[in-house]
Amino acid sequence: MPSHTSIRLIDVADAPAIAGHLTRDAEEFARWLPARPVGFSTTPGQVARIEQLLATHGSGGGWPGVIVADDAVIGQVTVSTIVRGPIQKGFLGYWVASAFQGQGHASRAVGLTLRVMTEELGLHRVEAHTQLENLGSHAVLRNNGFSPWGIAHAHIHIDGAWRDEMFWERTLTAGAPAPR
Numbered sequence: 001m002p003s004h005t006s007i008r009l010i011d012v013a014d015a016p017a018i019a020g021h022l023t024r025d026a027e028e029f030a031r032w033l034p035a036r037p038v039g040f041s042t043t044p045g046q047v048a049r050i051e052q053l054l055a056t057h058g059s060g061g062g063w064p065g066v067i068v069a070d071d072a073v074i075g076q077v078t079v080s081t082i083v084r085g086p087i088q089k090g091f092l093g094y095w096v097a098s099a100f101q102g103q104g105h106a107s108r109a110v111g112l113t114l115r116v117m118t119e120e121l122g123l124h125r126v127e128a129h130t131q132l133e134n135l136g137s138h139a140v141l142r143n144n145g146f147s148p149w150g151i152a153h154a155h156i157h158i159d160g161a162w163r164d165e166m167f168w169e170r171t172l173t174a175g176a177p178a179p180r
């Protein structure tokens with residue numbers, strides 16, 4: 001039976017689970033996610049990072065979440081770089097541990113995050129970037145109503161090379177009144 005997917009705000013107590021996934025999936029993720037400093041994938045490294053993410057959340061700059069399946073933390077979904085004023089947008093990133101991929105968790109988690117962005121954060125627009133070859137990530141975004149609107153050449157340094165990225169967008173509140 002397919003497992004249930006939920007999201008919630010990250011907690012410092014999630015550090016060991018996240019460090020475990022990042023360590024086990026280091027090889028798999030190296031092709032898709034930027035290199036991290038030494039110690040990043042350890043529990044103390046994750047405690048420090050989660051504290052930073054929660055501080056940013058506290059100042060209104062982001063919404064750092066974990067993806068949960070049947071009570072276990074299986075990944076992360078993060079709204080960052082929130083811009084207010086006349087723009088009202090956030091940037092979306094996510095990963096799911098390889099042992100849990102291919103079951104729809106990322107697609108459902110992104111859908112739930114769009115609800116948080118709309119209902120809790122009151123945002124108007126969401127953006128994401130993917131490498132051209134990351135077909136799974138393209139599908140996650142298409143499943144959630146995103147459209148690609150351009151390609152940025154040599155946009156991010158990952159796995160030893162500058163990679164092109166597709167830029168994706170989705171409006172959250174088409175027709176909503178302008179912010180006051």
Ligand SMILES: CC(C)(COP(=O)(O)OP(=O)(O)OC[C@H]1O[C@@H](n2cnc3c(N)ncnc32)[C@H](O)[C@@H]1OP(=O)(O)O)[C@@H](O)C(=O)NCCC(=O)NCCS
Pocket residue numbers: 028029032033094095096097100101102103104105106107108129130131134135136137139140143
């Ligand atoms: C990308 C990622 C988040 C997808 O997670 P997931 O939980 O497996 O995603 P889903 O189960 O929701 O699958 C989404 C779709 O991708 C498709 N897909 C997965 N891998 C694929 C691949 N290599 N090629 C083509 N399609 C693929 C699935 O078939 C599914 O398609 P469907 O909804 O049309 O049936 C996961 O692979 C991951 O964490 N990768 C490493 C980190 C990363 O790339 N993060 C995103 C950076 S932009």
